[in-house]
Amino acid sequence: MNHYDVIIIGAGASGMMCAIHAGARGRSILLLDHAAQVGSKIRISGGGRCNFTNSGASAAQYLSNNPHFCKSALSRFPAESFVDMLKKHGIPFVDKSKGQLFCKNSAQDIVTMLKDECDQVGARFELSCEVEKLVHSPGPSARFHLTTNKGEFSSASLCIATGGLSIPKIGATGFGYEIARQFGLRIVELAPALDGFTLNPATTGFRELTGISLDCGVTCRGVSFREALLFTHQGLSGPAALQASLYWRPGDPLFIDFLPMHNTFEWFIRKKKVGNRGTVKNLLAELLPTRLAERLSQTDFSSPVPLPQVSEKTLENFCRKLHEWEITPTGTVGYDKAEVTRGGVDTDELSSKTMECKKVPGLFFIGEVVDVTGWLGGYNLHWAWASGYAAGLSL
Numbered sequence: 001m002n003h004y005d006v007i008i009i010g011a012g013a014s015g016m017m018c019a020i021h022a023g024a025r026g027r028s029i030l031l032l033d034h035a036a037q038v039g040s041k042i043r044i045s046g047g048g049r050c051n052f053t054n055s056g057a058s059a060a061q062y063l064s065n066n067p068h069f070c071k072s073a074l075s076r077f078p079a080e081s082f083v084d085m086l087k088k089h090g091i092p093f094v095d096k097s098k099g100q101l102f103c104k105n106s107a108q109d110i111v112t113m114l115k116d117e118c119d120q121v122g123a124r125f126e127l128s129c130e131v132e133k134l135v136h137s138p139g140p141s142a143r144f145h146l147t148t149n150k151g152e153f154s155s156a157s158l159c160i161a162t163g164g165l166s167i168p169k170i171g172a173t174g175f176g177y178e179i180a181r182q183f184g185l186r187i188v189e190l191a192p193a194l195d196g197f198t199l200n201p202a203t204t205g206f207r208e209l210t211g212i213s214l215d216c217g218v219t220c221r222g223v224s225f226r227e228a229l230l231f232t233h234q235g236l237s238g239p240a241a242l243q244a245s246l247y248w249r250p251g252d253p254l255f256i257d258f259l260p261m262h263n264t265f266e267w268f269i270r271k272k273k274v275g276n277r278g279t280v281k282n283l284l285a286e287l288l289p290t291r292l293a294e295r296l297s298q299t300d301f302s303s304p305v306p307l308p309q310v311s312e313k314t315l316e317n318f319c320r321k322l323h324e325w326e327i328t329p330t331g332t333v334g335y336d337k338a339e340v341t342r343g344g345v346d347t348d349e350l351s352s353k354t355m356e357c358k359k360v361p362g363l364f365f366i367g368e369v370v371d372v373t374g375w376l377g378g379y380n381l382h383w384a385w386a387s388g389y390a391a392g393l394s395l
């Protein structure tokens with residue numbers, strides 16, 4: 001049988017979730033993927049343990065040209081709904097911190113669960129399948145005809161669940177955006193996000209800090225995150241940098257608070273009052289890793305002046321810098337390392353309730369290909385589940 005009620009292109013997170021719920025409603029489903037196995041990105045997510053949702057997921061943790069778009073899908077598929085699926089399958093999980101739920105054993109547990117549920121509703125998989133051509137016959141009995149390396153397939157509805165551009169080596173492609181363009185849909189500008197920053201070592205002098213990780217505040221475009229920051233040979237990484245990259249545009253500065261929740265100026269003044277004769281660099285090394293303390297103090301305190309000889313004004317200016325160190329990245333590392341793609345199919349083109357395209361009845365877009373991007377912390381997979389569920393109820 002080569003005709004289906006629904007063809008879903010992309011057997012990843014959103015595609016399988018959609019198949020489960022459309023299949024449960026009696027639809028005949030073909031899930032088609034060019035990869036040889038399903039759910040490759042789920043398998044590598046969360047360092048192999050998949051941060052599959054966040055118990056606090058709400059629209060506040062998502063970026064989109066229309067920040068209200070995701071509300072409907074999120075409200076109909078809250079974090080507990082996915083947790084219930086795991087419980088039904090006896091999959092152990094842990095709340096790591098800040099509501100981030102991870103598999104206790106392996107991300108493979110989630111892939112197996114989704115695949116099993118797809119099989120239970122009779123969804124057929126066609127893997128290693130390349131779509132060569134898509135033709136749409138509009139009208140009351142609309143049909144989508146696909147020419148692939150595995151033959152011809154057709155369906156009444158077509159759901160695009162091909163994800164974003166990040167990590168091409170495991171199968172990410174721009175296919176979903178190409179289909180959107182084929183149908184004349186707008187695409188919000190794409191950029192790698194949840195990505196590390198590249199810095200110019202000549203201007204920052206940060207390269208010798210490679211390997212240092214510390215709790216920092218990082219602010220970009222007025223949005224602040226307090227998480228771990230990691231110095232790398234290319235620049236900055238770690239959760240704080242990744243979160244900031246969601247908001248970053250070329251040329252934007254970042255402001256780093258190296259001592260969040262710490263009144264560094266008062267701390268130095270107390271040391272000064274008790275007659276401490278240490279240098280600023282050595283004293284700062286009591287609060288920060290030595291190499292970082294050296295680097296941060298080298299411009300303002302190039303010679304080792306003892307604290308009593310440093311004026312309060314100089315100390316105050318220096319401490320202000322420690323709490324809002326300005327740095328302008330040269331870029332982000334790019335799609336080879338980024339966890340997600342920011343931007344995507346413009347939400348104005350889609351129904352927020354069903355994910356169906358307003359201009360092309362029967363055509364749906366779900367998951368990361370849509371212009372909805374979540375913070376680090378389980379929110380992107382949660383969007384994949386929630387948008388897949390919304391489409392699955394309507395397809």
Ligand SMILES: Cc1cc2nc3c(=O)[nH]c(=O)nc-3n(C[C@H](O)[C@H](O)[C@H](O)COP(=O)(O)OP(=O)(O)OC[C@H]3O[C@@H](n4cnc5c(N)ncnc54)[C@H](O)[C@@H]3O)c2cc1C
Pocket residue numbers: 009010011012013014015032033034035038039040041042044045046047050051052053129130131161162163164166167170171172173174175338339340366367368369377378379380381382384
């Ligand atoms: C390293 C890494 C770690 C991550 N960790 C987390 C995490 O812990 N928590 C979290 O919430 N999010 C995480 N993410 C993000 C999350 O994995 C994605 O946002 C999510 O998988 C998107 O779901 P999706 O269904 O839209 O796309 P995907 O899950 O990427 O599925 C897309 C599918 O489409 C297929 N496909 C692509 N192009 C074609 C084509 N031309 N023809 C046919 N098939 C095609 C792919 O092979 C793939 O199977 C991580 C991402 C990365 C890269």
